[in-house]
Amino acid sequence: MRAKSAGSIFALVHAWVKKVPRGKVVTYGQLSDLVGGRLSPLAIGWALRAKQDLPWQRVVNAKGGISTDGDVPGLQRRLLEKEGVRFGPDGRIDLDRYRWHPRRL
DNA sequence: TGGTTGACGACAT
C-alpha cells in the first residue's frame, strides 16, 4: 500500500468528511491539513469528486461559499440550509460560526 | 510521456 499513493489518502479524506457533524462545515484547506498536508486543496476536490456516500455538501471553500454545482445546481446549498446552516446575501456562510473544529488523532 | 485542467489557498499588488 504505497503510503504516498492517493488511495489511502482518499480514504482518509472520506473518513474525515464523514465525521463532520450535521450543521457544521469544513473547508478544503482544513481537510488538506487534516490529512497531513499531503494533499493540496485541489486534490481534496478530486477525492470528493467520487462523493459516493459522503456528506460532501459540508465541504466548502475558504470563503464559505460553494464552488461546485455538482450535478444539480443549488443542491449543496439546499442541503446545508436543511441542516440549519444560514447563507448570507452573498451566498456565503459565516465560517466563524459554522466551521467544524476537528479533533486530531 | 508530457502538458493541461480542476469542487482551492495564500500572498502580493
Next chain:
DNA sequence: CATGTCGCCAACC
C-alpha cells in the same frame, strides 16, 4: 475589496 501569480496533487487527453 478585486485581480494576478504561485503552489499543490491527482486525473485526463
